[in-house]
Amino acid sequence: MLARRIIPCLDCDLGVPGGRVVKGIEFKQIRYAGVPWELASQYYADGADEIVFLDITASHERRETMTSVIKKTSRSVFVPLAVGGGINGVEPAREVFNAGADKITVNTSALKRPELIREISDRYGNQAVVLAIDAKRRYTLEEGREIVQTEQGPCWFECSFYGGRQFTGIDAIAWASKAVSLGAGEILLTSMDRDGTYDGFDIPLTSAVAKRVKVPVIASGGCASPQHMLEVFKKTDASAALAASIFHFGEWNIRNVKTYLRERGVNVRI
Template identity: 75%
Template structure:
């Protein structure tokens, strides 16, 4: 029998000083939902098995990911942390691992440069890298 795991995914917007968890649809009509490390602690208290942080603007803004958010979270939350957004290579992964991440999630970089997944896995182990896929359902009209 498969074990179910509860893994909340927190979309973070770092355009707000310090960063905030946001809720929206297709990154539009964004509403602020809270402080990342506070929400992660609440989820841990409620029994989450892992937390995923996605920095929703890092790749589009071509900036580094949210190391300060991960560091502050890792100081108070003791379940695995996965970090995505702005992970373009081994050095980006190394930076978030050094502040407490357990795993990185690669999205845009995996499309632009598929070898990045193997590079990160070779450096840190295959358990430390996942690929995120943003899928959109499209329906074809019958003609």
């Protein structure tokens, strides 16, 4: 039986030499966590099942490239690596695959041009294309939306793009389903309501998307403790849980989290 995966996420600012891992709170405030490939090595040693690198460089002046970060990482890190942020065509995808990435994640560029998913999956396979969705709850119900029941009442989920700075009007659950039909092999599902809040994953959102698509769903946003991971694995069909701050700032390491989960009956790789 497939194990549930624990995936640390490195948000990378490549505006400084070597790059640096940063973490935003509710998509805004920033803290620094370390050098990308060094943190990746540490997480690998701690038992990460996969590592996600997201390029969130804001400044125009780049002092490091993602291909260089991945090349350095893949010399000593032997688990799947996923790379995202600004990949808007087959050529930039090819560059990161050639540097040692196993998967790419797309978000804004796929919302703007859904065919991108098909173009990359035709060349590299569905398993290599992860669709990232940043979803926000909307309690104003509209016709044609996929309605989900939550403790706060019924809502639908709207996709955001440009790193949470703009909204699209697109229904996140419908988009997940469409992206899979275009060739996305996995969904990285981030709750904007929970991201950086430490309140735990958005269970109704994760559950709804995991029920809707046949590909693995990675739950993301809001994780602050192993209890949150336990909750998302017990209550939903999520294949993986992604977290950043909980690992970056020394609150828990991946090994401790996995031991905690295994003792409570979750099938994880130790």
